[in-house]
Structures are given as structure tokens and as C-alpha cells.
Amino acid sequence: MRADTYGLKAGMTRETKRCPVCLSERVSIFAEAGRAPIHTNVLWKTREDALGAKRGEIRLALCADCSHIFNIAFDPDAMEYTQDYENSLHFSPFFQDYARSLAEKLIERHNLYGKDVIEIGCGKGDFLMLLSELGNNRGVGFDATYASERTAGTDRVVFIQDLYSARYSGYKGDMLLSRQVLEHIDYPRGFLETFRSALKVNGSAVVFCEVPNVLYTIRELAVWDIIYEHFSYFSSHSLRTLFTAAGYAVSAIEESFEGQFLCLEARPSSSARAERGDEDLFNRFKKEVAGFSKKYSGKLLAWKGELGRMAEKAQKAVVWGGGSKGVSFLNALDAGRSIEFVVDINPYKHGTYMPGTGQEIVSPCFLSEYRPDVIVLMNPNYAPEVWGMVRDMGLKSRILIA
Numbered sequence: 001m002r003a004d005t006y007g008l009k010a011g012m013t014r015e016t017k018r019c020p021v022c023l024s025e026r027v028s029i030f031a032e033a034g035r036a037p038i039h040t041n042v043l044w045k046t047r048e049d050a051l052g053a054k055r056g057e058i059r060l061a062l063c064a065d066c067s068h069i070f071n072i073a074f075d076p077d078a079m080e081y082t083q084d085y086e087n088s089l090h091f092s093p094f095f096q097d098y099a100r101s102l103a104e105k106l107i108e109r110h111n112l113y114g115k116d117v118i119e120i121g122c123g124k125g126d127f128l129m130l131l132s133e134l135g136n137n138r139g140v141g142f143d144a145t146y147a148s149e150r151t152a153g154t155d156r157v158v159f160i161q162d163l164y165s166a167r168y169s170g171y172k173g174d175m176l177l178s179r180q181v182l183e184h185i186d187y188p189r190g191f192l193e194t195f196r197s198a199l200k201v202n203g204s205a206v207v208f209c210e211v212p213n214v215l216y217t218i219r220e221l222a223v224w225d226i227i228y229e230h231f232s233y234f235s236s237h238s239l240r241t242l243f244t245a246a247g248y249a250v251s252a253i254e255e256s257f258e259g260q261f262l263c264l265e266a267r268p269s270s271s272a273r274a275e276r277g278d279e280d281l282f283n284r285f286k287k288e289v290a291g292f293s294k295k296y297s298g299k300l301l302a303w304k305g306e307l308g309r310m311a312e313k314a315q316k317a318v319v320w321g322g323g324s325k326g327v328s329f330l331n332a333l334d335a336g337r338s339i340e341f342v343v344d345i346n347p348y349k350h351g352t353y354m355p356g357t358g359q360e361i362v363s364p365c366f367l368s369e370y371r372p373d374v375i376v377l378m379n380p381n382y383a384p385e386v387w388g389m390v391r392d393m394g395l396k397s398r399i400l401i402a
Contacts, residue, residue, distance in 0.1 A: 017072055019063035020188055020232065021242045026064040029072060031293040033058035036228045036331055037355040038078050040324035041087040043348070047360070050353035051336075054078065056228045062289050067282055068238035069214055069289070074231045076186040081163075085145040087180075087323060090126040091345045094385045098257055099127055100134075107135040110175060110206055116140075118173035118198050120164040121181030125151040128177070132156045140171050169197035179210040183230045192246035196268050206267055207248065211239065213255060213262045218288050222260070223296050224325040224332070224378060224402060237282050239264055258381050300332060306400070307338045310374060318342065318370070319402075320386055321378030322349045322361040329378060329402050330357040343367065343375070368393045375399045 019027055035055040044050035057073035089095040106112060112135045119128045122141030129151060132139045139157040142164040151159065160168070176198050185191045199205040214233035217225045226233075234242075236253045239262055243250050249269035256263050310317050319326050322344030330339065336357040344350070349361045367375075367390070375397045377386055383401065390397055 017061070019066060019068050020070055020186070021068040021238050022063060022066040022245060023189075024063050024065040027061045027072070028064065029059050029061045030289055031060045031296070033060070033226055033332070037327055038228050039080075039085070039355060040227050040229055040327040041085050042355060043084045043086050043352040044355055045352060047353045047358040050355050051358045053355035055356070058226060058228055060226070060233070062286070063238070064286070066238045066241040067235050067285055067289075068241070069233035069235070071228070071231055074186060074228070076231070079184070079229070081144045083145055083147050083161075086346065086348050088124050088126060088346060088348070089323075090124075091347070092382060092385060094382055099130060102256070102263075103127065103130045103134055106175070106208060107131065112137055112175060114138075115174040116172065116200070117175045117177065118142075118171055119177040119179070120195060120198075121178060121184075122146065122159065125157065125159055127179065129154070129157055131177075140173070142168065164195060164198075166194055166197065171198055172200045173198055174200055174202075174205050176205070176207045177209075178207070180212070182209055183211050183232045183234065186231050188232060188242055189246050192243065192248070196247070199268060204267075206251075206265055207243075209239075209243075209264045209266075210256070211262050211264075213260055215285065216255075216259045218285075218292055220259075221295055221299050223299060224328040227324045227328050229324070234262060235285055236262060237285065260381065303329075303333055303402075307333060307335060311338050313373075315373035316340075316370065317374040317376060318367070318372045319359070319376045319378065320344075321382075322346070322354065323378075325378035325402070327355055327357075329376070330354060330359065339376075341366070341370065364389050365393075367395060367397075371395060372397050376402050378402050 017027055018025055036058055037053045038056045056078055058071050059073040060069055061072040062069050115137050117131055117137050117139045119141045122128050122143045124147060125141050128139045128141045131137055141159045142162060144163050146159045146161045176195060182188050211234045212225055214235050216222055240250050240253060243266050247268060248266035250266045252265045254263045317339050318341045319339055320343045322342045326342055339359060342354055342359045342361045343364055344361050350363050352361050377383060377399055380401045
């Protein structure tokens, strides 16, 4: 069986394109994921529209100098974020606990009481509202997908339904937040240089940045995190390199959310110089990347077999998780016929359809009637939460972790 039969193509080729982090030209393509839906979190109102969702190529490249991974085929002009974009995770009790513990840690660590907080890419505003509530802070949130009807009114938080740019430099914060945003930006270095102007010039203003952790993707074969929307796939090495090259002094880089996220804290510094961290870890990471393509192809082959066995037994299966992981899973396996429904706890997704494969997204209570034989869970972090809901519904479904 050829390595590219069920997914990424093995082997290394070279293209002349600079790394967006360190600007090196020593960039090599190490894997190709083919064509995938451009947007994974757009709410498609009809199955026909969902099946016609636009697609783009994913060709993952590795920078030999800073270990940054990015989609060399990414087209920023194809990206458009509107109010139909829905990626909130705050309906999950597990995620709510994570968000609250993160907010409490930031408030305590940086004395965020009665301070000004700016969040770039605030989504529907849940986390910024939480920081405002817990620390009595004032907040300003920027996001083109913000929907005013989703957030209870407050005079302490202002939301601007737009992408952040230099035109908003008059807003100044003691903390600048960017959560799950930087990986979408095609020129992250310029982005960081731009939002320096949003920090107060008082020596104590701090940046907090949260991104997906590509080391988790590589080591745990969490391959469903590979989506077109993500231009960048950051390791701690490339994230540190990016911030220091953009003129920030990095004070902390930590893994969070059971290793799935990287969290960085930094401050502007006129003396900061580009650095990338531990050399041994850097070299081990490059070796792990080299073997990733073959392992991913094997995982897709195994799942093709699993879905085939379910079909032979006439078993009903659903996917639990109507976000980017679910979209990636269903499209990579071309599972439009073998799986009819996708379950999601977010009520704003119910009655919409998965891009590329067209499954209807339903609420968890739908399973009481549908009674699937198998539930394919997209994120292991939610396993206890999902097990509890399934048990409470009296279901005996087999739960598989994708």
C-alpha cells in the first residue's frame, strides 16, 4: 500500500518560500493533506450548501531553522470571517472549568483588578466577559464574528465587530489577549508588531497568547487538528522565536488544556533578540516530524477499516464534535455516507450541516431516539463529560476516541 493512498504524501520536497516566523528560506514540504474545506466552523443552513463548501490545498512545510510548520498552499484571500462563523466551546462544562481556571490564574499572576484588557479575536466574548466579571476589569474585544445578541449587556466591556488593525491603536490595555487567533494569520510577525501599539506604555503591560500545540498533534497523532483555516502550527520553539523576533521578551511558555494548547506570556522589549529555546528538544521535534506522514497515513487506513466494519454490521454511528476536528475527520475519510449525524453541545450549531460531507448537526438529546451503536468522540478531553451524558440517557453505545 502506497503511503499516500489514505492521506498525507510521504517524502520531502523544497519550494522557494520564506518561513513566516524567522524568514528562513530553508523550508521543506513534509506532508500533503490534499483538499479540505476552507472554513470548518461556518454554519451552513442547507445540506446542499454544505456539500458545496469551497476547498483549499493543505501542504505542510517545516522550517529547518526554527521548526515552524505552516501550510505553504494557504491563500489568505480565501478567508472570510462573519457572524455565521461559530466556534465557541463555552457550552461545555469541561471547557468552562478550563476557561475559569485560566482567567483566575491570569488575574492573580498579573494583578488584573480594575485594569484595562483588550482581546483581539474575542469570538462571541465569553472569556473577556469572564475576566471582566472576576477581576472587575474593563474590556475591549475585537472580532468580525461577534454577535451582540449572544452577550448580556455590560458597561464594562465594549465589543467592536471588526478585525483589529492600526486604526484602533487608540485603545490601550494593561493586558492584551490573543487566544486561538495567531495560527490563522498569514503574516504573524507583522501582526505582533501591529498590536504592540495596543499595550499601555507603563512597563507592566503584558501579552497573553494561546495557540494549538503542534507537538501534541505530532506525538498524539491528533491529526484532525490539521485544517485549512490554520496557516501556522506552532511549537514552543517557533512561538518563542516569533515573539522575540517581533521585539518581545518572553516570560513563560506553558502547555495547557491537557497538552493541546500552548500559552505564552511576554512584554515588549527594546533589547529582545530572536531565540528558539532548547536545541536538543528542537532536534528531537524535527525527527518526530519526519516520521509523521507515514503514521498519519496509517491512522487514516485504520479508520477506513473501522468504518467499513461498522457498515458491514449495519451499525449506526455518529460523530460527537461538530467543530474543526469533526470536519477534518469526516472529510479526510470521505465519510459522508457511513455517518449520518454529528452531535454537538453548542445549540447554535443544531440544524446546520457539516461542510464538505453534509451531515446534520444535532443536539445530544437526539441520541435518546436515534440510539447509535457507536459514538466517535473527536476530543478525548471531553470523554468523562460525554460518558456521563450517554449514561444518563440510558444508552449502551460504544464510544471510540478518534
